[in-house]
Amino acid sequence: MADLLRLLLRVAEKAANVARVCRQEAPLFQLLVQEKTGDDKNKKFVQDFKTLADVVIQEMIQHDVGAQFPEMCGFIHGEESNKFENGLGESVIVTVCSTEEETAKLLASVLDDNHTAASLLAQAIHQDPATIDAHMDDVAVPLSPSELGIWIDPIDATSQYIEGREEVLEEGHLFPSGLHCALVLIGVYLLKTGEPVMGVINQPFNYKDPAGGGWRGKHFWGVSCGGVNVCSETCPKEGPGAGLSVVLSSSEKQVVKEALTALCGPGKLMYASGAGFKILCVIQGLADVYVVSEGSTFKWDSCAPHALLRALGGGVVDLANCLQSSSAVQDNQAELTYHQPRPESKRADCWANYGGLVAYRDPSQLRRVVGTLKGKV
Known part of the structure; x- marks a missing residue:
């Protein structure tokens, strides 16, 4: 379980990098947005969109987890289909290839032969991020990967991601909308009972680096199985007379x-x-x-x-x-x-x-x- 958690933290950070790369150039970003229709559409919204970032992130997570834990292949599912339509009206099946060059070539067909953009995305997909220190010494759960399934939401709050409004977050305050609402979500559950046992959340747009001006993210994780309950967050202490919110x-x-x-x-x-x-x-x-x-x-x-x-x-x-x-x-x-x-x-x-x-x-x-x-x- 500790090895799986380390992997999920790493792929979630790769996913965050993809999300940031896809937002760097506004004209490029407009190429990447596609409206969902039919049974794929969330009935709550008049318009429901997916982006190439959604599709690429989901495929990348499935590829990387399946490569390290092949017994989980077939039990890694997500929100998006991997079909994307390019500007010429051609449907392209998006996959992560074995090499950066092959992935870039496939992405170029989605991006109307924009090879620069395709190379940037392929680099983010195939580049491993720095090791994430998650203090996982207490994560000792006797479960096999073959007992587990995964749910992926590659970019939750896609509408906020598309709109791209930037907010400066303040500690202890809830900001109702903006880029910070867009999250990468990876949840692990028991195939037999459906019980959720592990979760990784990456917030790609948590704050801007004062030095370089680029966005930096934040990650959260938790494991709950049997008698093991470990989380990167702690329960906040209630203040005197605090009411229900x-x-x-x-x-x-x-x-x-x-x-x-x-x-x-x-x-x-x-x-x-x-x-x-x-x-x-x-x-x-x-x-x-x-x-x-x-x-x-x-x-x-x-x-x-x-x-x-x-x-x-x-x-x-x-x-x-x-x-x-x-x-x-x-x-x-x-x-x-x-x-x-x-x-x-x-x-x-x-x-x-x-x-x-x-x-x-x-x-x-x-x-x-x-x-x-x-x-x-």
Whole structure:
């Protein structure tokens, strides 16, 4: 497990490099954006986009993990298809080749023969980043890679990534939108039970280097399996008289907003972009709870941060199950799992978190939120 975690931290940083390279030139970036249609489209959005960065990152992670752990091939899944259409209307299947030169040649066919851009991307894909020190001495879990599956969200909050608004983050403050909401998410789960056991989150646009002006990232990770609970983050200490704070999507149902406003009080109901980023806000203690009442999030959004929350004593539960049965909350029966598709649903929809979800650090706060929403949703 420690070897797998080291690998995932490394490939997540490579993914962050790809995301940064793809944003460096605005004219180039416009070539890389494609609208999703049909069953691939998230019904929550009028327009739903993927970028070449999404596709390349997902393929790169699948390639690198499969190379080191071949027994996991076939169980590494993600949000995006690897088909991309170039400016000439030609569909190109994007893959990571065995050499940088071969990858650059393939990418050039997507980028309308822009060989400079293709070479930059290929270099980021094939270049190993510096070793990431994650202090993994306590990660001793008796699991084989053959028991595990992986969910990848190559760039969560793609709309924020495309828009590219830059914000200067302040310690301890939640900023609702901007490039920092775009995250690379890699979650590991047990094939047999669907239980999330490891998560890696990379935030490619965390801050700008004062010296060079380029973007620098930040990574987060956690392992929760059996008696082992280890996380790069720590549970924040509550201040005296601190009230419950909840983060939502701005498109959340009005009845949910009103109920939670009454529970939290003024200034404690916040809004942010990206499902992964909102769960990261809970992990970091910028919010106590994240609530979404509809099935607009997916397994690749929640798997990685779910593992971190479990390591911190929290979790991510199916909201509909909790509202139907109080015992589901008490007995942890409502925790999301990641191994079984929803029957009779098509393509992306079969992996939606259909009952909505609540992400939390403290079980007592989960109970307060569920009690407030009961009978209203």
